[in-house]
Amino acid sequence: MFHRETPVFHRPAFPRRRTAAGAVLALVLALTAGTPPATPNAAPGRARVTSVDPAPGSTTALAGFAIRSTAEVADSPAAVSSPGYATAGWYPAGARSTVLAALLAAGKYADPFYSTNQKKIPAADFAVPWWYRSDFTLADTSSRTYLSFSGVISAADVYVNGHQVADKGAVAGAYTQHELDVTELAKAGTNTVAFRIQPNDPRKNLTMGWIDWLQPPPDENMGIVRDVLVRRGGPVALRDAHVVTALSVPSLSSAELTVKAQARNDSASPVTATVSGTIGPIAFSQNVTLAAHQTKPVVFAPAQYPQLRLAAPRVWWPAGMGGQPLYDLSLTASLPSGVSDTARESFGIRDVKAPLNADGARQYSINGRPLLIKGGGWSPDEFLRWDRTFVADRLQYALDLGLNTIRLEGHVEPDEFFDLADRHGLLTLPGWECCDKWEGQVNGDEAGEKWTAADYPVAKASMAAEAARLRDHPSVISFLIGSDFAPDRTIEKTYLDALDAADWPTPVVAAASDNSAPITGSSGMKMTGPYDWVPPNYWYNKQEGGATGFNSETSAGPDIPTLDTLRRMLSPAELDTLWKSPSAKQYHRSPSTTFATLKLYDDALAGRYGAPTGLDDYVRKAQLAQYENVRAQYEAYARNAKDATKPATGVVYWMFASGWTSLHWQLTDRYLDQGGAYFGAKKANEPLHIQYSYDNQAVTVVNNRPTAAAGLTAHVSLFNPDGTRVYDRTATGVGVGGGGASTTALTLPAAVSGLSTTYLAKLVLTDGAGTEVSRNVYWLSTKPDTLDYDHTDWFHTPTTSFADLKGLSSMPRATVSASGTTRADADGMSTTTVTVKNTGSGTVPALLTDVHLVDAQGAPVLPVRWSDNQVSLWPGESTTLTATFRTADLHGSAPRLRVSGWNTATSTVPGS
Structure with missing residues (x-):
């Protein structure tokens, strides 16, 4: 995170993962899949034996x-x-x-x-x-x-x-x-x-x-x-067990595996041990003679062990591109007296490349197929409490949002995190963090104290340990050895030596910013922000943080949680201050003076939508604003992924989740509730998607599926806030390639007769059978937001005039009905199916209708995965949504559905 001031649902079962790492400060790695329970029931002061x-x-x-x-x-x-x-x-x-x-x-x-x-x-x-x-x-x-x-x-x-x-x-x-x-x-x-x-x-x-x-x-x-x-x-220890894979690309028809380990004789006498191993049905062994206290590498290479050449290997893919098969290595060191030691390791077979493209941006490809990195920044629990179920729920949310990558700036999580990522098919970008001792040598006292002689071996040991721990995880596609700044030559070489010794298999990136390192060269990334509010059209401008290149951390800053969460985290007095006092310092925002208040955000909220009239009004406007902004960020990068001159190659939303109860940088909040930011991202990243471009009024179809789509129909209608239709156009025979390709279906005219200053755009994409496959509704203005790029600073670009969306406040009330049925499954999960319908007889749409699954006390049932939510419906239109959750999270009560919306009264109906 760039900083210029002092920082004042299901849970899968996993096999146990055991391995060991090599000898830097006598390193040994041992990875276990389970977390022993904490000790709340232990006697005071006594940990269990x-x-x-x-x-x-x-x-x-x-x-x-x-x-x-x-x-x-x-x-x-x-x-x-x-x-x-x-x-x-x-x-x-x-x-x-x-x-x-x-x-x-x-x-x-x-x-x-x-x-x-x-x-x-x-x-x-x-x-x-x-x-x-x-x-x-x-x-x-x-x-x-x-x-x-x-x-x-x-x-x-x-x-x-x-x-x-x-x-x-x-x-x-x-x-x-x-x-x-x-x-x-x-x-x-x-x-x-x-x-x-x-x-x-x-x-x-x-x-x-x-x-x-x-x-x-x-x-x-x-x-x-x-x-x-x-x-x-026993006397002979096995350490540093791992597998180096080489996959044939692009055919994927074969792979070579090289098994490596260190055999160490901890006795005072020479020994000869048999080191044998298996990978599924493949077996191999060799005898190793060791002098007293000697350590010797053990290598099983395909040249000597041809059984390690695999035909038709099971290749690991990111979610949505293929499956996530894993292999298991088992090694044993045996002596005549019996087994001396064992080591086990899971690994995946995949190929990662990330060259710089012609524009100097880093372009990742997996198994020979390029992909747009769509990510989010990770924050663990503030007190580093590991809760596997909670982490699995958050990673499932990431998949639900259509993300393919999680970036970890420092706070590199325990082994189980990467086991989960491997099995979910989520890519990860771990690396060191900024603004503290890790960057002290490069950035001086601004970040942390300069390094002493004692820091260099600690840095090398840290890199060696993390490299050995992460290298066999197929989800790990790089390590960022710098964050805001690339390391100097001495530190870079320290890191690279440790990575090379560990057989690090994926690209090493100098920094998350547009920096070059003496040895590894350009990072191929940019870290231009923003970190605070900018309007949705910002993302379409090909400058600063706009949709070109690889933006390693960026968002429009504040993400106000739902009212349920706000009431759990703020006192009544703080809730009043939240909507009444934009210049007030917010303890739940940041210790940074730059991000202490919500003034930029609140000024934009009032300038675009009108001054809030109360807490409820403030929160509903915030959800609307966050939906449109997050959606625009991901949509702009997706549209430009195949741009001929300045393609977008990656974007990491800052951040995916917060480690505590926060007012900014989160697509989902600490309690896993979901608001406008969440559903804006989910909409933008749906597999086959129709979207509007703020820069040129083009209606574009983006296909995130691996195969091409043909025979599509794109339909666009423009409405005034009262629901009066003033423009309608259809494009038929639309086709689009797979793998993130996009195509322009049609372009809206610069001016439309009869259109009010604030208006709605409804985009619908149907397949050849007439079935709706994507729907997207925008609230727009004939008066655009105006950006002042000449006064851009490190955290935002000022807006000199706001789009006029105040006409939304004049929308008449819409009448919405909802009904639901719930089915409990044998695995402890339940699914509620909800039908939502705009029952009005006139023309008024129900804008951003939200359904919350709640228990008998009205508390949200969380976590929950919705097929879709915050939907906009015109009179007579209906949609069916599903919500999947753990049955136990109802706490014995019957599910209920709380329905609300921009211009819809809040009501609660039975969910079963």
């Missing part, structure tokens, strides 16, 4: 911790880290938990997502180290024992059974991976591990920060946010 799987090659995650501030613990580290130490008065914490997340779970503080409660949490409590303590039991000591972990924020001294095994100089950085051999300290029965976690400052540490996304948590996320694993094994 973890029973370790004794099998060689096993990995067991610690179930949780007991935590307490070092300011309240006088005992020595040796005492704290010894079995049997009393932890009365300590707080229970989950297996992955920041300090503040644990305190919130314990009920120490009020809901930080409401009002200004978070302000009341004293930051001084987190200015000292905190102890994290956990016990685990071993059945015996016949196997070697290792601790493997990452996700320590920001650094830690580590103790096992009363002895220090690592210090904070070695265990530093949120992403570094560590393996500690504690065999000599381990004993049968109860063992104790304790971490003395250091405070975090993102400006000083290579960890995670929140930039200007939200009000940062008072503890700055200090804690342990990934699993701490206890590994068991």
Whole structure:
């Protein structure tokens, strides 16, 4: 995120994913698919004792911790880290938990997502180290024992059974991976591990920060946010297992697999081990002789193992382009005495290319087929609480919106996130974040402190660990080694050396901005914004953030949530301020002075639609405005994807979701409710789509399906707000290629007789059988928004005059009926089918009619996936919508349907 000031539903089952990474700071990777439950029912101060799987090659995650501030613990580290130490008065914490997340779970503080409660949490409590303590039991000591972990924020001294095994100089950085051999300290029965976690400052540490996304948590996320694993094994350890794939493109008829691992002899004697492996029915093995304490690479290459040449491989595709098959690698190191270690890894076969096109923009292709990147920026939970169901729901929302990519600027999520992305077919663009220590060396004190000698090995270890963790995920299509600025040559080479050592398989991108790095060259991306309000026609102008090239983060800024969510997050006084005081600072917007208020947005809302008359009116105008703006952003990029001179190659909406209760940068809110921004994106990205172009009045058909469409009919009608039709035109025999191709079906005249200043445009696309396949309704003005590009700054382009959409307020009331039936499925899901009809007898359309599924108390049932919503219907027209949700989210009540709209009275009817 570019910043010029100091930052003041179904859940699929997944196989366990196990692997290990190579030796940078003795790195070991161990990936597990499940998250052990948190400990709300544990005795106060006592984390559950973890029973370790004794099998060689096993990995067991610690179930949780007991935590307490070092300011309240006088005992020595040796005492704290010894079995049997009393932890009365300590707080229970989950297996992955920041300090503040644990305190919130314990009920120490009020809901930080409401009002200004978070302000009341004293930051001084987190200015000292905190102890994290956990016990685990071993059945015996016949196997070697290792601790493997990452996700320590920001650094830690580590103790096992009363002895220090690592210090904070070695265990530093949120992403570094560590393996500690504690065999000599381990004993049968109860063992104790304790971490003395250091405070975090993102400006000083290579960890995670929140930039200007939200009000940062008072503890700055200090804690342990990934699993701490206890590994068991014999004398020979297998580490760094992975598969390098080479797919024949464009035929996709064959693929070569190269299996690699590191075999390490941890004993004092030479050994010969047999390393054998399988990938489905394919088997291979070799003997490896190792001197005492020697590490040796093990490689199975197709030249020596021709069975690793696959004919007709099962190729992985992004959603909508094909299937998402995965392969499983299993490796075993055996000695005459038995199995010594095992490693497992899932991987996909696909090819990713991203050259620069003639215009200098990065153009991604998957398996030889170019695609427009349609993405959203990812934000995890503010307190880094991992909830697999919640994340799976959000990723399903991304697919529902027609997105194909998620960008992670820092906050690179745990392994399960990428497992989910692999299986959903969502591409991911991970990378380091801006505006803190990660960019300190490049951008000076504006971003963070300059690097010291100690930072370079932490950066290299971070890159090595993330590269080893992510490389086999087919969903990962790049790593952005810079964010707002490309790294300097020294840092870039540090990153590239680590990536090369890890066999990184996809393009490395210098920065998210229009930067060049000394070695990797131009990023091929732009980061021109905007980040605050601009009108819909902005996206069609081929300058700044408009629809050309690859825009790595951009949106029109504020995304006001639904009234349901606003009432959950703001006090009555704050709700009044929200609509009455555009210049008021909004705590739920940003700590940045640039984004502290909603003035630009509110001025535009009043200037275009008329001053709000109350909270309800403010929110309904906001939903209308957000629908049209988000729709225009994605539509402009889609239309220009095949432009002959300056094609659009990618756009990432800033942002897809927020980590807390926010007033900006979100297509869906913290509670997974859906408003105008959500349904505007869903409309724009539908598979076969008809749309209006703000720049030239063209009516365009965009085909996101893989195959061409022919014999289509495009019908356009223009109406005054009272429903009077003043223009009508039809184009028949419309054809359009597949894979994101577009074609102009017809162009509207510059002037239409009898058209009012504010008017409606209804676009309908039908197939050869006359079936409607796309409908799109616009509210437009004969007076366009006027942009002042000469005064563009880094976050927006000013608007000197607004489009006049005030005529919408004069629309007569429309009468709408709705009825629904609900069917419960055996898998715990339910589907409600809703018929919505404009029952009026005149000409008045029902504009942006919204249906919310609610429970008996009127609360939204969330998450929910609608086939369509916020629809506009003319008298006599009806549509059928479906809503899919978890039956349990009704909490035993019957479903109800709350129907509302721009010019429709709110009513609630039975949904079953």
